[in-house]
Amino acid sequence: MAGVLVLGEALEGAAAASTLEAIAAGRALGGPVAAAIIGDGAKSAAQDAIAHGADSAFVCEGGLGPEAAAAFAEQTAAASAPRVVLGAKALLDGSVMARAAYRLGAGLLQDCASVALDADGRLTATRPVYGGNAMAAFRASGSPAAASLRARAYEALERDDSRAGSIVPIEVDAAAHTRLRVVERVRRPQEGVRLEDARVVVGGGRGLGGPEAFAQLEELARLLRGAVGASRAACDAGWVPPSYQIGLTGRTVAPDLYLAVGISGASQHMAGCSGARDIVAINKDAGANIFKEARFGVVGDWRQVLPAFVDQLHELLSDR
Amino acid sequence: MKIAVLAKQVIDPETPLSAFKIDSDAKRVVTPPNLPPVINGFDEQAVEAALRVKEAQADVFIAVITAGASFAPDVVKKPLAMGADQLVLIEDPAFDANPNPLFAVDVLAAAIRRLGGVELVIAGRQASDWDNAQVPVGVAEALGWPIATVCQRVEARDGKVVVERVTPDGHEVVEAPLPTVVTVSNELGNARYPNMRGIMAAKRVEPTRWSLDDLGVQPREPAFELTDLRLPETAKLTEFIEGEDDADAGRKLAAAMREANLL
Numbered sequence: 001m002a003g004v005l006v007l008g009e010a011l012e013g014a015a016a017a018s019t020l021e022a023i024a025a026g027r028a029l030g031g032p033v034a035a036a037i038i039g040d041g042a043k044s045a046a047q048d049a050i051a052h053g054a055d056s057a058f059v060c061e062g063g064l065g066p067e068a069a070a071a072f073a074e075q076t077a078a079a080s081a082p083r084v085v086l087g088a089k090a091l092l093d094g095s096v097m098a099r100a101a102y103r104l105g106a107g108l109l110q111d112c113a114s115v116a117l118d119a120d121g122r123l124t125a126t127r128p129v130y131g132g133n134a135m136a137a138f139r140a141s142g143s144p145a146a147a148s149l150r151a152r153a154y155e156a157l158e159r160d161d162s163r164a165g166s167i168v169p170i171e172v173d174a175a176a177h178t179r180l181r182v183v184e185r186v187r188r189p190q191e192g193v194r195l196e197d198a199r200v201v202v203g204g205g206r207g208l209g210g211p212e213a214f215a216q217l218e219e220l221a222r223l224l225r226g227a228v229g230a231s232r233a234a235c236d237a238g239w240v241p242p243s244y245q246i247g248l249t250g251r252t253v254a255p256d257l258y259l260a261v262g263i264s265g266a267s268q269h270m271a272g273c274s275g276a277r278d279i280v281a282i283n284k285d286a287g288a289n290i291f292k293e294a295r296f297g298v299v300g301d302w303r304q305v306l307p308a309f310v311d312q313l314h315e316l317l318s319d320r
Numbered sequence: 321m322k323i324a325v326l327a328k329q330v331i332d333p334e335t336p337l338s339a340f341k342i343d344s345d346a347k348r349v350v351t352p353p354n355l356p357p358v359i360n361g362f363d364e365q366a367v368e369a370a371l372r373v374k375e376a377q378a379d380v381f382i383a384v385i386t387a388g389a390s391f392a393p394d395v396v397k398k399p400l401a402m403g404a405d406q407l408v409l410i411e412d413p414a415f416d417a418n419p420n421p422l423f424a425v426d427v428l429a430a431a432i433r434r435l436g437g438v439e440l441v442i443a444g445r446q447a448s449d450w451d452n453a454q455v456p457v458g459v460a461e462a463l464g465w466p467i468a469t470v471c472q473r474v475e476a477r478d479g480k481v482v483v484e485r486v487t488p489d490g491h492e493v494v495e496a497p498l499p500t501v502v503t504v505s506n507e508l509g510n511a512r513y514p515n516m517r518g519i520m521a522a523k524r525v526e527p528t529r530w531s532l533d534d535l536g537v538q539p540r541e542p543a544f545e546l547t548d549l550r551l552p553e554t555a556k557l558t559e560f561i562e563g564e565d566d567a568d569a570g571r572k573l574a575a576a577m578r579e580a581n582l583l
Contacts, residue, residue: 067466093485095469098457107422107543110452125544128552129450130349131333133340137548141541179466179500183482184493224583232506242472242507243489248451249505251488257582267337267552278582280573281558289337295580297558298573304566305573312574316583 003032005082007073007091007100008049013041015048018088020156022149026086027053027157029117034058036076036170038069038092046167053157056165060172065182066093068174073100075170077144084123085146086115097148108146109138111248115147123147132248132267151196151252152275188243193227195246200226201255203246203273204234207262207283207302211239217261220310223317229253231269247272261302265290282306321377321476321498323370324432325384326443326456327363327399329391332356333448340551347418347549349449359398362444362504364511367399369442369474369504371512374403376475381405383438385431387424389415400522401514407527408435414532414539419450423540425458430535432463440481441501445470460501468494472507 004026008019015037026033035054037045039062046057058076060068069092077085077100085104087097089111101108112125113135123145129136195201202221204214214228221228229251230244246253248268254275261282263269266289273279274293281294282302291297298305332355341350351357359367367384374380384399387410400407410427432438441460446453453469460467472491473484481500484491486507514522532539561576563569577583 090488093469093487094453095457095467098454099461099467101454102422102425102458102461108452108454109544110454124547126548127451129549130331130340131448131451132552133335133337134342134349135548135550135552136546138544139547140544142543145543179496180468181495182492183495185487185490186492187487187490190489236506236510242486249445268333278580279556280577280582282570282573286560291558291560293556294558295556295582296573296576297560298562298566298569299560300566300569305570308567308570309574312571313583316574316578 002081002083003034004029004084004086005077005080006033006035006054007085007087007096008035008037009092010037010039010042010045013044015045015052016088017156018090018151019049020052021152021154022086022088023049023053024154024157025115025149026084028154029084029115031055034076034080034082036072038064038072043167050163050165051159051161054165057167058170059167060170062174064172064174065178065180066096066099067177067180068172069096070099070103071177072170072172074103075172077104083121083143085144087148089148089150091148097146101146104144104146106144106146107140107142108148110148111150112147113150113153115149128248128271132271152254188241192221193225195227195229195251195253198227198253198255200224200257200259201229201253201273201276202226203229203231203258203260203263205231205260205263206233206237207264208234208239214240216306216310220259220306223310223313226255231263260290261306263290264288265293321379321439322381322383322435322437323373323440323442324435324438325363325366325370325382325399325404326428326441326459327367327384327386328360328447329357329386329388329396330360330447330449332358333361342549342551344550347546357392357395359395360444360447362446362506364398365504365506365508366442366444367402367404368511369508371403373440373474373476377477383408383435385410385428387415387427389413397522398514400525401518402512403518407525409527409529410531410535411529412532418542418546419452420540420542421452421455421458422543424455425462426537426540427532427535428455429459429462430537431530432459434530434535439498440476442474443501443503445503445505456501456503463501465499465501466496467501467503468496469503470505471502472505474502474504
C-alpha cells in the first residue's frame with residue numbers, strides 16, 4: 001500500500017499525544033496512514049489513533065522497551081511496505097526511530113519541524129541544526145525514508161469516532177530482542193502542572209545568579225497557575241533538577257505565555273520554547289537574543305523588576 | 321577492559337550569534353575566523369565518563385576515535401590530554417559538510433572492530449552541528465550490540481554495564497551485558513580540564529591514522545540531500561516597557577500584559 005507508517009505508543013491505554021501529532025503529519029503527506037502502537041493498552045490506543053486520522057493500526061500489547069519496539073517496527077514495516085516512516089523524536093526512550101530506521105535501511109532525519117512530499121513523491125523535511133542556530137531543509141534520495149518529529153510540530157486532528165479501520169495484533173518475541181534490563185525507575189514527584197501541559201511557563205536562567213531566585217519564580221507560576229522551567233545553564237549549575245530543562249535536548253513547551261527571566265535566549269533554549277504564543281522577557285542585557293522573539297521586554301535587573309511585577313499582578317488578578 | 325570513545329570535532333557551539341554565518345549558496349556554515357573548533361561537548365563528557373570508569377577499576381584502556389574531513393591537531397588531541405590512552409584519526413574528504421550518518425556508522429563500526437577487544441563504546445548523545453542523534457544508535461545496530469542512550473552515570477563491572485538514563489521526570493537504572501554502546505548527556509556533569517602533565521603527555525602521543533582503505537569502507541551517498549540552509553527567521557517586534565526605575569518597569573509590564581490579554 002506504500003503509504004506512511006507511524007510508530008507510536010500507548011500510555012495507560014490511550015494513544016500518546018505525540019503519536020496523534022505524527023498521525024496528523026502522515027495525513028498531511030496524503031496517507032494512507034498505518035499506525036504501529038506499542039505499550040500497555042495498545043489496542044484501545046489504536047482506536048484513538050484511527051479516530052484521530054490513522055487508516056489502520058498494528059498493535060503490540062505490553063510495556064516493552066525500545067529494543068522490542070524496534071523489532072515491532074521491523075515487522076510492521078515488512079507488513080505495510082511504507083514509503084515514509086514517521087514517529088515522535090521522543091518515542092519511548094528517544095532511540096526507537098534511529099533503531100528502526102537503521103534496520104529498515106532508511107535514511108532518518110531527526111527532530112523535524114515539518115515534513116512534505118515533493119512533486120516526485122520524495123520526502124522532504126525541515127529541521128533545526130547547529131543547536132537551533134540554523135534551519136536546514138533536506139530531500140530524501142530514496143525510499144523508505146524516515147523522519148522523527150519535534151514535539152508539537154503538528155497538531156493532532158480532531159477526534160472522529162465514525163472512522164473505522166483494521167487493527168492487527170502483532171506478536172513480538174520481546175525476550176529474544178531485549179538485552180537492556182530496567183532495574184529501577186526513579187520519578188521526581190510532579191508538583192503542580194506538567195511543563196508540557198502548562199498554559200503559562202515561567203523560565204529562569206543563568207542571569208538569576210543562584211537557586212534561591214527560583215522560589216520567586218515558583219510563586220509567580222502558582223499565581224498564574226503555570227509551571228517553572230529553566231535554561232540548560234541553570235540546570236547544569238545544579239540550581240534546579242535536570243527535568244526543568246527547556247531546550248533542544250530538554251523539554252519542548254508551547255504555552256500561551258512564556259515568561260523568561262534572566263535567560264539570554266541561546267538558540268538551543270529557543271528550540272524548546274519558540275512554540276509559545278507569546279514570550280515576555282526580563283533581562284539586563286538589551287542585546288540578549290531572547291528579545292528577538294519576545295512580544296514584551298523589560299531591560300533591567302530582575303531583582304527589582306520581578307517583585308514589583310508580581311505585586312502588580314496580585315492587584316490585577318484580584319478582580320478576576 | 322578496552323573502551324572506545326567516539327569524539328567529533330565541531331564548530332564551537334558557543335560561537336556568538338553575530339559571528340555565526342551561513343553561505344546559503346554553498347549550503348554551509350562559514351567557519352568563524354579566529355574561533356578554533358572544539359570537541360563536541362557531549363563527546364567530551366563521553367571521554368569524562370570513560371575516565372571515571374578507568375578510575376574505578378584496574379586495567380582500563382581508552383581509545384578515542386575521531387573521524388572527519390580535516391582536523392585541528394591540538395583540538396582533536398584534547399581527549400588524550402584529559403587522560404585517554406590512544407587516539408585514532410580517520411581523516412578523509414568524504415566526510416564533507418553534508419551530514420551522512422550512515423557513512424559515519426560504517427566508518428566508526430569498522431574502526432571499533434579494527435581496534436579489537438572493545439567491550440564498551442561511549443559517545444555523546446548527539447553532535448552540536450547536525451544534532452542528529454543517530455550515529456551511536458547506528459553503530460550499536462551495525463555491531464549487533466545493545467545501546468543505552470542519554471545517560472548521566474556509567475559504571476562497568478562484572479561483564480555488564482550499569483547506567484542511569486535521564487528520563488523526562490527523573491532517571492532509570494538500566495543494565496546491559498558487555499559489549500555495549502552508551503551515550504551520555506550533559507547531566508553527567510562537566511568534563512575535566514586537561515592538566516599540564518596531561519597536555520605534555522598528549523604531545524608525545526602520536527595518533528593512530530587509519531584510511532578508509534585500511535578500514536575496508538567505501539564512501540556512500542547520503543540518504544538525504546541538503547537542499548537549503550539558512551538562519552531561522554525571528555522577526556518579532558519587541559515592545560520594550562520602560563519606567564522611572566526597574567520596579568516601575570515591572571509594574572508597567574504587568575499592566576501592558578493585562579492590556580494585551582496575556583494575563
